[in-house]
Amino acid sequence: MQFKFIPALLFAALSCYAASAQTPAKPKFSKFGKVDAAEFAVRAPGADSAAAAIKIFDVGSCYFDINPTSGGFAYVYERHLRYKINSKNAYDLANFEIGLYRNSGSSRETLDNMEAATYNLENGKVVSLKMGKDARFTENVDRSNSIKKYTLPNVKEGSIIEYKYSIKSDFIFTLRDWSFQAGYPTLYSEYTVTIPEYFRYKVMPTGFFPISIAKQENVNANYHIPGAGSVSTTAQYTKYVTENAPAIKTEAFITTLSDYTAKLEFELLATNFPGDYYRDYTGNWSKIVGELAADENFGGYVKPSGYTRNLATELVGSDTSAMNRTTRIFEHVKRSLKWNGHHRMYTSHTSIKTAFEKKTGNSADINLALATLLNDAKIPARAVLVSTRDNGAHPGYPMLSKFNNVVVQALVGKETYLLDATDPEHYPGMLATASLNHTGLRIGDTGAAWIPIEATAPARENYQYNLELSSENKLSGTLYHYNSGHKGVHRRNSYRQAASEPEFVKAFKADKPGLNILKYKVDALDSLQNPFVETMEVAIEEQVEEAGDLIYFNPLLFQRTKENPFTLEERKFPVDFAYPSEEVYRIVLTFPKNYTIEKTPKSQVFKLPDNTATFSFIFNQQDNQILITSKIAINKSMFSSDEYLDLKELFKNVVSKQAEQLVFKKI
Incomplete structure (x- = not known):
């Protein structure tokens, strides 16, 4: 996207964000190559004091210039960062990568002025070693993308490393993001942005650590126009600052870090x-909908044609059932178009006919x-735009990118059903886990509306053992394994993708010591909306311990939850199960009549407020037979950080209760 410069004075305000009212921070960085001996003793505060590395500072700027070739605006992104390496676990920081993009025309990103060096403290003196020319590499990923790779020399525990570089980009629709947090604690981060008055940008903050606006003012800006000389105008200058930002670490049950x-952004x-x-x-959104309708890889692709009308008619025939018509078209698309693994909002083909001829495509194709085929069959259908879980949550306001x-x-x-034909195991109402990011934008003829994107039913996994304990303390019987919902999709995919059924069974046994599967069969493999059922005749060893006349047995066998997935003292992120x-x-166990039960787990039920999650453990006995049922139910997809401690306590009880043993005594 090129914007030609037209000299004049106009004012446009930049949308700004102030997450806190901190006072402006004093500069806490120095010029490239100017490293003080005191920096080798720097430590991170609080919980990050033992971090493998510390980002001493990360300072950047973004401002606009004129591309002398095209005469259009470009932006310049400059960055200077410095790390202190505390342990070998952070040696990977010596390898640095920068991605660059170019389109099929003349627009591109270029890297300029790359400097990098390693510093070590030897006998109280700072010794520097700059990166050599032989430590610079370029990987051309494809026609549009390349990666610049750099490796710093002589990095060891106690080293300081730094990089400084600038990028000039013609792609001004989105400026480069600036992250104030990383995998290591950041003592100081500063980002200044200078936007010419001709442009107005959305500024989108993310995360939970406060970002302060240290300074904001209108400044003079000068641009050199090829063949026209220099032109003066105004721009808005904003300085964003954070101090002592903690390391950002991945946690269980999140979308993307x-x-x-x-x-x-x-x-x-x-x-x-x-x-x-x-x-x-x-x-x-109305304007965005209009742009989508005009795009040949969206609106142009879905325009009804003789090809799609004829195909829809052929598929549904004279069937008047709306559900049958939907199912026939859905199954045909799943069979005929193989997903290439790419989630996309725009198609890679310009017509549906071409997609069916190629027999493959991205999620949009x-x-x-x-x-389109559903609409041709008189089943009202709308496209719904989604940001996948690994792409992150959509901010909610008009932002197509x-x-x-x-x-x-x-x-x-x-x-109303949500449909996704990218996976052969899907059925109406089933979306890929990747798409379960809670909201989506339904595209109408002239407008758009947010709709919930949630699973319509829980993902269920059920183990049912019918076992007999012999007088030799061997276990044998039948195991039934049921999976439905997203668990069923995953299990069916694993079964179909295995090299063979014996290999699939081998993988199932891999983490279950002592389990021998004598016979194995599956049911409902192709009945996608029903549970996928595995039936096994089993013999189990190594799970019963004998000490004198006492026999110890954990009735949860291989399904025991051994560790609490929630270990933090507090959590600032939501817990997102998808x-x-x-x-x-469930286990039904028949034991020898000359055994008595000395100790049993007690029945207990644990519930979170409003039954948002529950754990029940129920024990029953009748004569020489016992029945134990353990059930963990997560009844909603997302929990707030305020609910974290309740979840942690629930799973603490799960681990404790499922660890309890059943004790028999021979008589």
């Missing part, structure tokens, strides 16, 4: 050049074809 990292909202009208690029996937919402009779779930374990 990027959602929780303190960072700023920038997307062009509008331009207002003199002699031109105000141009709104992403100002409202497949699901937009599905929507934050979506990366598309699914379908269809009105089938009086029921979907509700149920894990049920």
Whole structure:
């Protein structure tokens, strides 16, 4: 996207964000190569005091310039960062990568002025070693993307390393993000952005650590126009600052760490050049819908054609059932178009006919074809834009670039279903886990609306053992393994993708010592909406211990939860399970009549407020037979950080209760 310079004075305000009212921070960084001996003793505060590395500072700027070749605006991104290496675990910081992009035309990103060095303290003196020319590499990923790779020399425990570089980019629709947090603690981070008055950007903060605006003012800006000399105008200068930002660490049950990292993102909202009208690029959803309709890889792709009408008619025939018509089209698309593994919002083909001829495509190729065929079959269907879990949560306001996937919402009779034909194991109402990011944007003819994107049923896994304990303390019997919902999709995929059934069974046994599977069969493999059932005749060794006349046995066998997945004292992130779930374990055990029960686990039930999660452990005995049922139910997909300690306590009880043993005594 090129924007030609038209000299004049106009004012446009930059949208800004102030997460806290901290006082402006004093500069806490130095010039490249100027390393003080005192920096080798620097430590991170608090919980990060033992970190493998410390980012002493990370300072950057973004400002605009004129591309002398095109005469259009470009932005310049400069960055200077310095690390202290405390242990070998941080040696990977000596390897640094920078990604660059170029399109099929003349627009590109270029890397300039790369400097890097290692510093060590020897006999009280700072000794520096700059990066050599032989430590610089370029990897051309494809026609559009390349990666610059650098390796610093002589890095060891106690070293300080630093990088400084600048990037010039013609792609000003989105400016480069700035992260104030990283995998190591950051003592000081500063980012200054200078935006010419002709541009208005959305500034989008993420994360939980406060970002302060240390300074904001209008400044003079000068731009050199090839053949026209220098032109003066105004720009808005903003300085963002953080201090003592803790390391950001991955935790169980999150979407992507990027959602929780303190960072700023920038997307062009509008331009207002003199002699031109105000141009709104992403100002409202109606405008975005219009742009999608006009795009050949979205609106152009879904336009009805003779090909799709004929295909839809052929598939549904004279069937008048809305559900049957939907299922026939859905199954045909799943069979005919193989997903290439890429989540995309725009198609890679320009027509549905081409997609079916190629027999493959990205998620947009497949699901937009599905929507078109459903509409041709008189099943109202709409595209729904989604940001996948690894792409991060959408900020909620008009911003097309934050979506990366598309699914379908269809009105089938009086029921509404979400559809995703990228996986052969999917059925109406089942979306890939990657798409379960809680909200999606349904695209209408002239507008758009947010809709919930949630699993319609819990993912259920059920183990049922019918076993007999012999007088030799051997276990034998039948094991039934049921999986449904997202668990069923995963289990069916694993079964189909295994090299053979014996290899699949071998993988199942791998983490279950003493389990011997004598016979094995599956049921309901192709009945996708029913539980996937595995039936096994088993003999189990190594799970019963004998000490004198006492026999010890953990009735949870291989399904015991051994560790609490929640270990932090506090958590600032939500706990995101993606979907509700149920894990049920049931064992019916017949034991010898000359055994008595000395000790049994007690029945207990644990519940979170409003039954958002529960754990029950129920013990029953009748004569020489016992029945134990353990059930963990997570009844909603997301828990707030305020609910974290309740979840932690629940799983503490799970670990404790499932560890209890059953004790028999021979008589």
